Amino acid sequence: MQSRPVTSAILLSLLFGAVSLSWSLLGLLFPFVVPYKAVYSPALLGEVTAHFLFGLAAGAATARLAPALLAGLEAVFIDSDHLMAAAGFAVDARLSHSVAFILLSSLLIARASRRSALASNSRAVMLVTLASFLTHLAYDIASGDGDFPLFFPLSVSFYNLPYLAWPVLEVGAVCLCLLARRSWDASAEAR
């Protein structure tokens, strides 16, 4: 096992979580959004594990350990946008579940990855981050909560994705990871 890429994947996913938390600070500008009622229960552990597995399953399509881990961990850490709300601020708890967040954060993580052991291919890292977001929504929908502020901060409205969107999103994530795999394979051959 190569430990450096794995360490990079862990650090990048922590950075992703920090970016998600920072993004949720934008919610302070929109305090009229319905406040969050934090629920702490053993179910939370199940949810974290399920998010990780949904991400890992799609990430496995890259046929590489570190990117698979990155997909799994990012799928968990995106939920650090809940922390502000859980701490009692009148901020919606799902502000990172939005298109603008994932586009900006995947570019940022791809950029940050250039300094990491996954440096060989920042485009592939971006694809994996996008995929991890899709798997996150997939599990949220599968577990019965498909309401997302998809166009935050342009709009604070929530959009409901239908239940059957979850397998579509998960398959979409697998496809993105297959693209990332091709990209990694191509850059490995070029060297």
Ligand SMILES: [Zn+2]
């Ligand atoms: Zn979520």
